[in-house]
Amino acid sequence: xxxxxxxxxxxxxxxxxxxxEEGKMYGYxxxxxxxxxxxxxxxxxxxxxxPSLHKMxxxxxxxxxxxxxxxxxxxYYKLTENGTKETVNKLxxxxxxxxxxxxxxxxxx
Amino acid sequence: xxxxxxxxxxxxxxxxxxxxxFYDVQTELVDHLANGIEAQWKExxxxxxxxxxxxxxxxxxxxxxxxxxxxxxxxxxxxxxxxVWKFTKTYxxxxxxxxxxxxxxxxxxxxxxxxxxxxxxxPVVIFLLVFNFYYLFKAKRETKLMKKKTGKNWLxxxxxxxxxxxxxxxxxxxxIPHFFGANQSWSLTKYLVFSAGAVLYxxxxxxxxxxxxxxxxxxxxxxxxxxxxx
Numbered sequence: 001x002x003x004x005x006x007x008x009x010x011x012x013x014x015x016x017x018x019x020x021e022e023g024k025m026y027g028y029x030x031x032x033x034x035x036x037x038x039x040x041x042x043x044x045x046x047x048x049x050x051p052s053l054h055k056m057x058x059x060x061x062x063x064x065x066x067x068x069x070x071x072x073x074x075x076y077y078k079l080t081e082n083g084t085k086e087t088v089n090k091l092x093x094x095x096x097x098x099x100x101x102x103x104x105x106x107x108x109x
Numbered sequence: 110x111x112x113x114x115x116x117x118x119x120x121x122x123x124x125x126x127x128x129x130x131f132y133d134v135q136t137e138l139v140d141h142l143a144n145g146i147e148a149q150w151k152e153x154x155x156x157x158x159x160x161x162x163x164x165x166x167x168x169x170x171x172x173x174x175x176x177x178x179x180x181x182x183x184x185x186x187x188x189x190x191x192x193v194w195k196f197t198k199t200y201x202x203x204x205x206x207x208x209x210x211x212x213x214x215x216x217x218x219x220x221x222x223x224x225x226x227x228x229x230x231x232p233v234v235i236f237l238l239v240f241n242f243y244y245l246f247k248a249k250r251e252t253k254l255m256k257k258k259t260g261k262n263w264l265x266x267x268x269x270x271x272x273x274x275x276x277x278x279x280x281x282x283x284x285i286p287h288f289f290g291a292n293q294s295w296s297l298t299k300y301l302v303f304s305a306g307a308v309l310y311x312x313x314x315x316x317x318x319x320x321x322x323x324x325x326x327x328x329x330x331x332x333x334x335x336x337x338x339x
Contacts, residue, residue: 027137028144046141047170051180058188066136066332071114075137075332 007042011052013094014044016061016079016087024065024078027053053077061086110150112143116158123162129174131264133329134181138174142166182264189273189321196316197309209308216304226295233307240311241279244318245270259336265329269322279314 007014018033019025025033030053031044056062061083065076079087112120120139129135145165149156166173200209216233220226248270255266271277289299330337 026140028141032148045170046168047172047176050137050177051184054177054181054184058184060188064332069140070111072112072117072140072143073136074140 008048010094011044011048012056013087013090015049015052015056015077016083016090019062019077019079020084020087024076026074026076056083110147110154112147116146117143119158120162123166124174127166127174129178130262131178131267132259132261133264133333134174134178138177178264182268185265185268186271186273189268189317189325190275192321192324193273193275193313193317196320197313200312200316209312212308213301213304216307217300220295220300220304221297226300230289230303237307237310237314240314241276244314245276263329265325269325272317272322275313275317279310 014034015030018030022033027046027049031046031049034042034044053062057064057077060080062077063080063083065078067074067076117139120142121135123142124135124138129138142162142165145168146158146161149161149164169177199205216229219229223229252263252266252270256262272279289295289303295303
């Protein structure tokens with residue numbers, strides 16, 4: 001993935017949250033959306049994105065729809081029911097992590 | 110500027126040249142590259158297709174597409190095995206557990222009653238191995254047939270023909286006689302382990318061939334409705 005290893009562990013959460021907001025997205029769109037939302041601070045690399053998407057699909061978090069767009073096929077991903085539940089869990093997990101780290105860093109400062 | 114139909118075909122060829130032989134993986138990569146190239150043309154319309162493609166491909170890192178293919182294969186195989194496990198478990202729950210336990214008991218009882226256990230062990234092992242090899246042969250033939258019919262290689266067919274890797278465990282069946290000592294007399298524990306093992310082996314195989322593989326075919330057929338896999 002991108003600039004910092006810290007982001008790597010959050011890739012699944014980022015994808016889940018994005019799909020939760022947008023409904024359905026394709027791989028390229030995800031990379032561009034993240035780049036746009038973070039003003040280029042976070043760039044999801046292709047080599048990290050697709051393995052994550054495929055793993056999430058295999059784990060039953062995402063389902064796939066292949067649609068013909070112009071002259072090519074496009075693979076859209078959307079959340080399954082399990083994926084929606086997992087989004088809530090992952091976001092809670094992330095919030096707790098951020099809070100804990102802030103507390104810890106605050107005390108160490 | 111938009112990618113032409115001919116350039117799309119060039120992108121398929123490009124992915125194939127970079128060791129992505131499966132159409133179900135190529136399709137996603139082709140769309141990704143095409144989107145990236147079109148985005149570059151927005152910034153620089155004079156950029157050549159080949160140069161734009163080189164820039165996009167570089168973004169996949171030093172290993173190119175190989176990580177994508179390998180991890181997709183691993184994810185799909187794991188998914189397959191998880192489905193086999195999920196359906197196999199139902200054979201150990203009510204009501205199917207009655208049939209499972211009855212089969213184990215029947216095999217066990219027959220082994221204890223018969224004078225020479227090999228009259229049962231050998232046919233059972235042969236039956237399971239024949240079942241195994243027949244499936245391998247059939248799966249190989251089906252993969253070839255689908256390639257002929259669709260003109261493409263499919264990763265999911267490759268994964269189902271290997272039963273998500275389970276097939277390699279089944280090949281251990283060859284060592285059953287050696288492991289159990291075919292020419293020695295067996296203890297009751299060995300009878301029981303053999304009976305339970307043979308029934309479990311059969312259930313897992315049956316579930317994979319008759320439930321999981323067709324289910325996966327159905328999922329991919331939904332994604333690519335222009336192709337029929339069932």
